[in-house]
Every structure is written in structure tokens, then in C-alpha cells.
Amino acid sequence: LLVTASTDCSIKAWRQDEGRELLLYPWFSPLQTLGELGCWVNDVALTMGEAGALYAGDEQGGLSAYRVERDGPRGGSGAITLAPWRQKPRAHALGIERLLLVVAESLLVTSGYDNCVRLWDANSGASVLTIHNEHKCRFTALHWDAAHMELLLGDDLVRLSYLYLT
Secondary structure (H helix, E strand, O other): OEEEEEOOOEEEEEEEOOOOOOOOOOOEEEEEEEOOOOOOEEEEEEEOOOOOEEEEEEOOOOEEEEEEEEOOOOOOOOOEEEEEEEEEOOOOOOOEEEEEEEHHHOEEEEEEOOOEEEEEEOOOOOEEEEEEOOOOOOEEEEEEEOOOOEEEEEEOOOOEEEEEOO
16 A cells, blocks of 8 residues: 655555556556545554554644555455544644654654644553753754664754653
8 A cells, every 4th residue: 555645635546457466557546535634734654453543634723534445354455444533623733744653652753933842642542741941943854763762853953852661
């Protein structure tokens, strides 16, 4: 599954065409279009598997979640659809710039133009923690270090912050 967001305020899901893996292009066909967002989507995060979900952060600070639903047997090649699940219209005061999904911890990390990072429980959608940048600038890089259980945050002033999560 390939997911794209475009300037027509939509999210598109694409599936790989069978039998065309060796061709240069095109090898993906449209599967579904989600067009009810009403604004640009800045970033998406996708997890597949039993509890598959797609998260989308938009230019107005909204956070949308969609369930990845499969028809047919588990692990089979049945149809995949994205079904609306949850929406947080004002997850950030300004637009969301980056998303980071930490599947092993059921954690979604968002950074926005409001100079803060928010941590969300990916299962319930509840806000877990808000981190304001003390330097009054955007966090532009998010990285999860699973070996050390650390969230690394980079900002516009090229400062790196570490957050140890237990």
C-alpha cells in the first residue's frame, strides 16, 4: 500500500499492480481517495498489520486517523480500504509539520508550527505529553531510538533534544 497526499486536499491510497513488479513504471493503481479533509495534508504515518491505521496531520493543526480494513482472509490479497476512525481538529494550535509513529510503544508523535511536540496514545487518541520548545522555534526532526527508549528532537536552530521515555 502506498499513500500520498496532494494539493487538491486529498489523500490517495494506491495498490501495487500484480505482475508488473519488474517494469520501471507505472506499477501502482489508485485504490481509494479520501477527499473530505478541506485543507492540505502535510504528513502521513501508516502502519499495516492487524491493527493497521493511517494518521494524517494537516495545515490547520488537525489530526485525522483512519483504520486500515482488509476484506478476505488474514494475510491474503483481499481489498484494502481506509475507514474514518478519529479526528482531532485542533491537535496543534497551528499546522502539523511532521508525524512519527512508534508502533511498538503505541505512540504517535506530532510536531507543529506552534513550536511544540505532542505525544499521543495511538490506540485511544488521548494526549500523553506536550513539549514546548524553550528556544521558541519549530521542531523539524523527529526520531525514535528503540534501543534506548529515547525520542530525539531536532529544531530550526540545529539543537538536538533527547527525551527518555519509560
